[in-house]
Amino acid sequence: MLNRILDNTRIFFEGAYYSYRALFRWLNPATYLASKVFAPLTMMIFFVYIGAYASGSNSASYYVIGNSLIFAASSGIFGVTMSVGGERWTGTLPYLFGSPANRGAMFVGRAVMHILDGMLGVFIGLGWGMLLFGLDLSRSDPLALIVTILITTFSTSGLGLLMGCLSLITRNVMLVNNTVYFALLVFSGANIPVEQLPGWMQVIANGLPLTRGVACTRMIVAGSSLTEIMPLLREEMLIGIILTILGYSLFKVFEFQAKKLGTLDIF
Amino acid sequence: MERIRKNLRIMLLAFEIEMRQNLTDGFVVFGILIQPLIVAFMALWMLKGKGPDYAIFVVVGSGMTGLWTTLLFNGGNSITGERWNGTLEPLVASPASLRIVVFGKVLANVAQSLGSMIGSYLLISLILGYPLTLERPVLFVISLFFTVAALVSFGLILASFFILIPDFARMVNTLEFPIYILCGFLFPIALLPGWTTPISYLLSPYWAAQALHGAAQGSLTTVQIMGDWALMLAFSLAYILASGRLYRVILRKARADATLDIMGN
Numbered sequence A: 001m002l003n004r005i006l007d008n009t010r011i012f013f014e015g016a017y018y019s020y021r022a023l024f025r026w027l028n029p030a031t032y033l034a035s036k037v038f039a040p041l042t043m044m045i046f047f048v049y050i051g052a053y054a055s056g057s058n059s060a061s062y063y064v065i066g067n068s069l070i071f072a073a074s075s076g077i078f079g080v081t082m083s084v085g086g087e088r089w090t091g092t093l094p095y096l097f098g099s100p101a102n103r104g105a106m107f108v109g110r111a112v113m114h115i116l117d118g119m120l121g122v123f124i125g126l127g128w129g130m131l132l133f134g135l136d137l138s139r140s141d142p143l144a145l146i147v148t149i150l151i152t153t154f155s156t157s158g159l160g161l162l163m164g165c166l167s168l169i170t171r172n173v174m175l176v177n178n179t180v181y182f183a184l185l186v187f188s189g190a191n192i193p194v195e196q197l198p199g200w201m202q203v204i205a206n207g208l209p210l211t212r213g214v215a216c217t218r219m220i221v222a223g224s225s226l227t228e229i230m231p232l233l234r235e236e237m238l239i240g241i242i243l244t245i246l247g248y249s250l251f252k253v254f255e256f257q258a259k260k261l262g263t264l265d266i267f
Numbered sequence B: 001m002e003r004i005r006k007n008l009r010i011m012l013l014a015f016e017i018e019m020r021q022n023l024t025d026g027f028v029v030f031g032i033l034i035q036p037l038i039v040a041f042m043a044l045w046m047l048k049g050k051g052p053d054y055a056i057f058v059v060v061g062s063g064m065t066g067l068w069t070t071l072l073f074n075g076g077n078s079i080t081g082e083r084w085n086g087t088l089e090p091l092v093a094s095p096a097s098l099r100i101v102v103f104g105k106v107l108a109n110v111a112q113s114l115g116s117m118i119g120s121y122l123l124i125s126l127i128l129g130y131p132l133t134l135e136r137p138v139l140f141v142i143s144l145f146f147t148v149a150a151l152v153s154f155g156l157i158l159a160s161f162f163i164l165i166p167d168f169a170r171m172v173n174t175l176e177f178p179i180y181i182l183c184g185f186l187f188p189i190a191l192l193p194g195w196t197t198p199i200s201y202l203l204s205p206y207w208a209a210q211a212l213h214g215a216a217q218g219s220l221t222t223v224q225i226m227g228d229w230a231l232m233l234a235f236s237l238a239y240i241l242a243s244g245r246l247y248r249v250i251l252r253k254a255r256a257d258a259t260l261d262i263m264g265n
Helices: A002-024 A029-055 A057-089 A093-098 A103-133 A142-166 A173-187 A199-207 A211-221 A226-261 B002-023 B026-046 B054-085 B088-093 B098-127 B137-164 B166-170 B173-182 B194-201 B204-217 B222-257
Strands: none
Touching: A002 A057, A002 A103, A029 A057, A029 A103, A029 B026, A029 B166, A029 B173, A057 A093, A057 A103, A057 A142, A057 A173, A057 A211, A093 A226, A103 A142, A103 A226, A142 A173, A142 A211, A142 A226, A173 A199, A173 B026, A211 A226, B002 B054, B002 B098, B026 B054, B026 B098, B054 B088, B054 B098, B054 B137, B054 B166, B054 B173, B054 B204, B088 B098, B088 B222, B098 B137, B098 B222, B137 B166, B137 B204, B137 B222, B173 B194, B204 B222
16 A cells, blocks of 8 residues: 555656656756746736736736736646647657556646746746836735745646646647637736626636636735635635546546547547 | 749749648647737727727737737748758758748748738627728738738748757747837837837838838828838848848858757757
8 A cells, every 4th residue: 555655656756757857848948948937028028018008007016917827827738738748749648558657646747847837937927027017015925925826826737737638639739728828818817807808708717727816916915815815715726626637537538538449649 | 034933933832832731730720810819809908998999909919919920930830840840951952942932931921820910800890899990991901011021021031040040949939929019019119118119120010010000090191101111121121132141151050060950959
């Protein structure tokens, strides 16, 4: 029993480390900085300036916070999806499905590094916001901020795991990923207040990860405590858990189907 | 004369093949339609209250984002695709001018990406029900032709970096939004710090955006729009002339360094 737990723990962390390292080649600092620091920064600047054009420069903090949290979705969706889907493209999926390794440890492990990386991304985003747009975090509870960012990154990674499963059955993984990522820009409240969206869009927004994370972060920056935001955080966490379970279930279904139909390597 | 006819044939073939390949690529649909429509939707929401003609401003601005994104990713990826398929070396070694082949490819991508503007127009006008009026339709259409020329020649320069630097494809993400910002696609560059203005002036998409916004909203005089055309034309000629020398240098270096079939580190 103990050996099994140790094995699964090893698979979990080794899978997390190697899938991250193999996928992005982020040991190359220039590529990492380009993908993870400068590209999201320029997107943030773009939306901050549209916001400034629309409603004056005093709205910068609103867009800085929203777009910093989008950094979490960038890691959660692109990173996790490619970690799972990349197995198929690199031809390693048959070996993965042929191995006796615990599927849960293997599958969820793919998200771990991206959660940490996504958290770092959000902090970088907030740092840029302080540096460039005078974001004021003086009233923020640091613990509440860290917990919020952790849970938000986890929930977006849950969506990434689900999308990763879809990438096992579609050729157009970048189309699907980018569409979901940009849809989050609209629905999450990062740039448009959720309450201003049409009713049907609010329903979708409330079922997605990130929406509550963005709202919580804005509340924390405005001075709210961890206790005040806890109900929203619980819902964000629940969404992440549901998406992870859904993703894992789909992963099992696709494994079964692919083995049965012999479609592991068919694109 | 014979040489012009041959180059034209090569360019048209490269154009046709690029068009056909793009039709099988889902990411092209994202760049041309989905992303510009999402940007249009967000900008429409964020900019409401900016006067009666803000909807047409959003149509043009989000269409420009689609033009640039498609040029950047698909134009560049067409070179990366050749590299990944192992056809970049034969392409460079063939007697046909690589610059003409790339010109055909970029032209195909820019021509397809005009669908961004049409998509944004249809979304905002027909689906969201905003009244859209082009104040100066003739000047707008002529501006579009100059825009295509400006972007294709800009793309010609851009593509050369994809040939020279195997890892360049991984860096292009950082070029997408800076051009949206510096070229004033969806907000005036006057909002940016003053030191960025000279950079904007050196980018032909800035003059394209200015001419299209000006013609669509009627905010510029005919002479001002013609000034933008002149600048686009001047930049296009400069880029095309520079690309001749640039491609010779780059191809010599790529051959000397043997980087044509390297996928990046």
